Amino acid sequence: MNNDYVVKMENITKVFGKVKALDHVEFSLKKGEVHAILGENGAGKSSLMNVLNGIYMPDEGQIEVKGQPVNISSPKIALDLGIGMLPQHYKLVDVFSAMENVAAGSRKTSPFLNKKKILDEMGKLIEQLGMDINPNKKVYEMSVAEKQSLEIFKVLYRGADILILDEPTAVLTPQEIKNLFEIVKKMVATGCSVIIITHKLEEVMEISDRITIMRKGTTIQTVNKEETTPQELAGMMVGDVMELNVPYVPVERGQKCLEVKDITAIDRNKVHILDHVSFDLYAGEILGVAGIAGSGQKELCEGIAGLYHIKSGEIIFEGENIVGKNPEKISQMGISLSFVPEDRLGMGLVSSMDIIDNVLLKDYRNKKGLGISREVSRDKAEALVERLNVSTPAIENHAVSLLSGGNIQKVLLGREIELEPKLLVTAYATRGLDVGSSQIIYDLLNEQKVKMKPIMYVGEDLDVLMSLCDRIMVLCEGRVTGIVDPKKTTKEAIGLMMSGVRSEGEEACSIS
Amino acid sequence: MLHIVKKEVPKTREKIIVRLSAVLAALAVASIIVLVAGANPLELYIGIVQGCFGSLYRFAATVEKMVPLLVLSLGVLVAFKMRFWNIGAEGQFLMGAVGTTLVVRLLPDLPLPVMLVLMIIVSFLFGAVWLMIPAFFKARFGTNETLFTLMLNYIALTLVTALQYDFWKDPAANGMPKIANLPENALLPSAGGFNLSILMAVIIVLAMYYFMNRSKIGFEIAVLGESENTARYIGINVTKTIIIAALVSGGLCGMVGMMQTTGVSGALSTEITGGLGFTAIIVAWLSGLKVPFVVVNSFAFAVLLQGASYIQTAFQIPGSVAEMIQAIILFFILGSEFVLQYRLVSDKTKSEVA
Numbered sequence: 001m002n003n004d005y006v007v008k009m010e011n012i013t014k015v016f017g018k019v020k021a022l023d024h025v026e027f028s029l030k031k032g033e034v035h036a037i038l039g040e041n042g043a044g045k046s047s048l049m050n051v052l053n054g055i056y057m058p059d060e061g062q063i064e065v066k067g068q069p070v071n072i073s074s075p076k077i078a079l080d081l082g083i084g085m086l087p088q089h090y091k092l093v094d095v096f097s098a099m100e101n102v103a104a105g106s107r108k109t110s111p112f113l114n115k116k117k118i119l120d121e122m123g124k125l126i127e128q129l130g131m132d133i134n135p136n137k138k139v140y141e142m143s144v145a146e147k148q149s150l151e152i153f154k155v156l157y158r159g160a161d162i163l164i165l166d167e168p169t170a171v172l173t174p175q176e177i178k179n180l181f182e183i184v185k186k187m188v189a190t191g192c193s194v195i196i197i198t199h200k201l202e203e204v205m206e207i208s209d210r211i212t213i214m215r216k217g218t219t220i221q222t223v224n225k226e227e228t229t230p231q232e233l234a235g236m237m238v239g240d241v242m243e244l245n246v247p248y249v250p251v252e253r254g255q256k257c258l259e260v261k262d263i264t265a266i267d268r269n270k271v272h273i274l275d276h277v278s279f280d281l282y283a284g285e286i287l288g289v290a291g292i293a294g295s296g297q298k299e300l301c302e303g304i305a306g307l308y309h310i311k312s313g314e315i316i317f318e319g320e321n322i323v324g325k326n327p328e329k330i331s332q333m334g335i336s337l338s339f340v341p342e343d344r345l346g347m348g349l350v351s352s353m354d355i356i357d358n359v360l361l362k363d364y365r366n367k368k369g370l371g372i373s374r375e376v377s378r379d380k381a382e383a384l385v386e387r388l389n390v391s392t393p394a395i396e397n398h399a400v401s402l403l404s405g406g407n408i409q410k411v412l413l414g415r416e417i418e419l420e421p422k423l424l425v426t427a428y429a430t431r432g433l434d435v436g437s438s439q440i441i442y443d444l445l446n447e448q449k450v451k452m453k454p455i456m457y458v459g460e461d462l463d464v465l466m467s468l469c470d471r472i473m474v475l476c477e478g479r480v481t482g483i484v485d486p487k488k489t490t491k492e493a494i495g496l497m498m499s500g501v502r503s504e505g506e507e508a509c510s511i512s
Numbered sequence: 513m514l515h516i517v518k519k520e521v522p523k524t525r526e527k528i529i530v531r532l533s534a535v536l537a538a539l540a541v542a543s544i545i546v547l548v549a550g551a552n553p554l555e556l557y558i559g560i561v562q563g564c565f566g567s568l569y570r571f572a573a574t575v576e577k578m579v580p581l582l583v584l585s586l587g588v589l590v591a592f593k594m595r596f597w598n599i600g601a602e603g604q605f606l607m608g609a610v611g612t613t614l615v616v617r618l619l620p621d622l623p624l625p626v627m628l629v630l631m632i633i634v635s636f637l638f639g640a641v642w643l644m645i646p647a648f649f650k651a652r653f654g655t656n657e658t659l660f661t662l663m664l665n666y667i668a669l670t671l672v673t674a675l676q677y678d679f680w681k682d683p684a685a686n687g688m689p690k691i692a693n694l695p696e697n698a699l700l701p702s703a704g705g706f707n708l709s710i711l712m713a714v715i716i717v718l719a720m721y722y723f724m725n726r727s728k729i730g731f732e733i734a735v736l737g738e739s740e741n742t743a744r745y746i747g748i749n750v751t752k753t754i755i756i757a758a759l760v761s762g763g764l765c766g767m768v769g770m771m772q773t774t775g776v777s778g779a780l781s782t783e784i785t786g787g788l789g790f791t792a793i794i795v796a797w798l799s800g801l802k803v804p805f806v807v808v809n810s811f812a813f814a815v816l817l818q819g820a821s822y823i824q825t826a827f828q829i830p831g832s833v834a835e836m837i838q839a840i841i842l843f844f845i846l847g848s849e850f851v852l853q854y855r856l857v858s859d860k861t862k863s864e865v866a
Contacts, residue, residue: 016518057515059857305745307744307745326744326747327744327745327746327747328747328748328749330747331747339745341745343741346739346741346742347739347741347742347745348742348745349742350734350735350738350739350742351738351739352738353734353735353738357731360731361735361742361746362746364728364731365728367728370727370728370729371722371726371727371728372726372727372728372731
C-alpha cells in the first residue's frame with residue numbers, strides 16, 4: 001500500500017534558535033487527494049510545507065517522494081520531483097503578459113520565445129482545468145484571483161503534480177473561492193495531489209479528503225473528512241474547547257462623532273481608490289468595514305489618520321475638517337486619534353526597538369523641553385505588559401519584532417488604547433492572530449465601545465464582523481456598496497455587496 | 513553537507529572573546545608579511561605598543577590621531593542612524609578647513625579666542641551646508657545620497673586643489689604650490705603636545721551622547737532611520753528631521769577641518785584629510801552606531817595609525833606593510849561578525865535542542 005503515498009514525511013524536526021518550529025512531525029499525502037493542513041498561526045503549517053518545498057532543511061527526519069527517499073535541498077529539486085508551491089506573495093512580472101510570465105524561467109522553453117508553441121500548450125491546459133486565463137493579458141491588469149490562477153498555472157505548466165497552496169483563499173471573494181475549488185477538483189481528477197493550508201473550517205470541510213491538524217509544531221491527528229465535524233476539528237486545533245463566538249456587547253449609541261462626506265482619493269495608478277465615500281460614525285459603536293482586500297480600506301483608514309492624500313470631500317471630526325492635515329497637525333489641534341495600522345511592524349511600531357521605546361513613540365512629545373524621558377514610558381510599558389498579559393522576556397533591550405504576532409498586536413493596540421483616544425481606527429486588528437489572542441483584541445475593543453468611544457473596525461472575516469459590529473459598511477472598488485445592520489442581513493448579502501452589487505437598504509440609498 | 517544556522521544573540525563576554533581572538537589571529541597572519549619584509553614580528557608588535565604609549569610625546573601623537581577620527585565618526589554616525597548614507601565626510605572635512613582658512617584670510621587680526629570661536633562656527637556651517645545640499649535633494653526629490661555625497665568629495669577636493677595651486681597660493685613659498693601657514697593668533701593652544709581639540713572632542717562626545725540617546729530629535733532620527741512610515745504615522749516632520757540630522761552630521765565633519773588646520777597641519781592642503789573621512793565610516797559601523805563604542809574604536813584605530821607611522825621609522829620597513837597589518841586586522845574583525853551571528857551545522861551530527 002506504500003505506493004499509494006506520493007509524499008511521506010516522518011519525524012520532521014526543525015529548530016530556529018530556541019524555538020522548535022516542527023517537532024517530530026508526521027505527514028503523508030495520497031495520490032489524487034486534497035489534503036488540508038489545519039492549525040492556528042504558528043502551528044508549523046508553513047514551516048512544514050517549506051521543508052517539503054526545499055526552502056528549509058529539516059534538522060531531523062526523512063522524506064519520501066513517490067516511494068523514493070529524497071533530500072530536498074532547494075525549490076528547484078522539489079520541482080524536479082514534481083512538487084510545486086504557490087507562493088503567498090505572488091511573484092509575477094507586472095508588465096509581462098500571462099504567457100510571458102509562464103515562459104519566463106520555465107526550463108521547457110528554448111532561448112527564443114516560441115509563442116505559438118507555448119500558446120498551444122497553455123490552451124490545452126487551460127481547457128483541461130477550466131481556468132479563466134487570457135494568455136495575452138498583462139499582469140498589472142489582472143485581479144488578485146486572476147494572478148492566483150496564473151501562479152497555479154505556472155506551477156502546473158512546469159510539471160508539478162504535487163501542489164502546495166498556502167492560504168489561497170485569504171484574498172478571494174466567495175465566488176472566486178468557489179472557482180478556485182472547481183479548479184482544484186479538476187486538477188485532482190487529472191492525477192494531481194493537492195495540499196492546502198488554511199485555518200478556515202468550512203473550506204476544509206468543503207474541499208478536502210483528509211485533514212491533518214497541527215498545533216504548536218506537532219501533528220495532532222490526521223482524519224478523514226467523512227469521520228469528523230467542524231466542531232471536532234476546531235477542538236483539536238485550539239487544544240481545549242474555546243468559545244468561538246465573538247462577543248457582541250449591546251450599547252446605546254451616542255452622538256455623531258465622525259462625519260465623512262463624499263471623500264475621493266486617487267492612487268499612484270490614477271485609479272479612484274476612494275470614490276465618493278460617505279458615512280457617519282457614532283460614539284459607542286463599532287462600525288465594521290468589509291470588502292475584498294484592496295477595495296480602499298487601507299486608504300480610508302490612512303486618509304482619516306492624515307496619512308493619505310484625500311483629493312476632495314470632507315472629514316469632520318468634532319466640528320473640524322481634518323482633510324489635508326498631517327498627523328502632526330491633527331494632534332496639535334487637540335484631536336487624539338488612534339490608528340492601528342495594518343502594517344504593525346512597518347508603521348505602527350518600530351520593529352528593532354523595545355517595548356519601552358515603542359510606547360515612547362506616542363509619549364515623547366508630551367514632555368517639555370528638548371529631552372526625552374523613558375521613565376514614564378517604562379511605567380506605562382510595564383502596566384501594558386501586565387494588563388494585556390504580553391508574553392515577553394523583557395520590556396527593555398528586547399526588540400518587538402522578536403515577539404509573536406499576537407503579542408506585537410497587543411503592544412500596539414494596548415499603546416493606542418492607553419492614549420484614551422477620541423476615535424479608534426483599526427485595520428485588520430486580528431489578522432494573523434490565533435483564536436486566544438483575537439479574543440483578547442475583541443474584548444479590548446468592546447471595552448472601548450462601552451466607554452462610548454467611536455470605533456472603526458476594518459476586518460476580513462465576515463463571521464467576526466457580523467457578530468462584533470453594530471453596523472457594517474461594505475466597500476467595493478473604493479465605493480460604498482452598502483451600510484447594513486448585521487443582525488438583519490445575511491452573509492451572502494454582504495458577499496454580494498463586496499463584489500459590487502449595491503444594497504437596497506435605506507442607508508445605502510442616501511449615498512447614491 | 514554543511515549548512516549555516518543563525519545563532520541567538522551572543523553574550524557580551526562571548527563577543528569580547530571572539531573579537532580578541534580575531535585580533536590575535538590577524539596578528540599571526542600579519543606576521544608572515546612582516547617576516548617577508550625582513551623584520552621580527554614580535555619585536556614589531558612590541559614596537560607598535562611602544563610607538564603609541566612609550567612616552568608622553570608618543571601618547572600625545574596617538575591622541576592627536578584619535579581626535580579627528582572620533583569626531584568624524586560621530587558625524588557619520590548621526591547620518592547613518594537615519595539610514596542616510598553620508599559617504600561625504602571627506603568633503604565636509606575639506607570644506608570645514610576651507611571655511612577656517614577663509615576666516616583667517618578675511619579677518620587676519622582677530623584676537624585668538626574670538627578667532628577660534630568664529631572658525632568653529634564657520635567650519636561647522638561649511639561642513640553642514642556641504643551635506644545639506646544632498647539632504648535637501650533627498651528630502652525633496654528622493655535622490656540617492658550615497659552617490660551625491662561621494663561626488664561632492666571630489667568637488668571639495670578639486671576646489672582645495674584650485675585654491676592651493678592658484679587662488680590662495682602663497683607668494684612667499686618660492687613657487688611651491690602651498691597655502692600660507694596660519695598666523696599665531698589662529699592656532700589652537702597646546703601644552704606638551706596635547707592641543708585644545710582634545711577638550712573640544714570631549715565636549716562633542718558628551719553632547720552627542722545626549723543628542724542620540726536622550727533628546728527628542730535624536731529619537732526622531734532613530735525612528736526615521738528604522739521606518740519612514742512609522743515616522744509619518746507618529747507625526748514626525750520628515751523633511752525637518754533629515755535637514756537637522758544633515759546639519760549636525762555635516763557640521764561635525766566640518767569642525768574636524770578646523771581642528772586639523774589650526775591644531776595639526778597649520779595650513780590648508782589637499783592632503784589634510786588623510787582618508788580619515790572614509791576610515792570614520794568603518795569606525796562608526798564597527799561601533800554599531802553607538803557613541804561609547806565609537807570612542808573605544810577610534811582609539812583602537814588611532815593606535816594602529818600611530819603604531820604604523822612609528823614602526824616605519826623605527827624598523828625601516830615600508831609604510832605599506834603597516835597598512836597591510838591594519839587591513840588584515842580589520843578583515844578579521846569583520847569576519848568575526850559571522851562567527852558571532854551564525855554557526856555551521858553538519859547534516860550528520862544531530863543538532864542539540866536548546
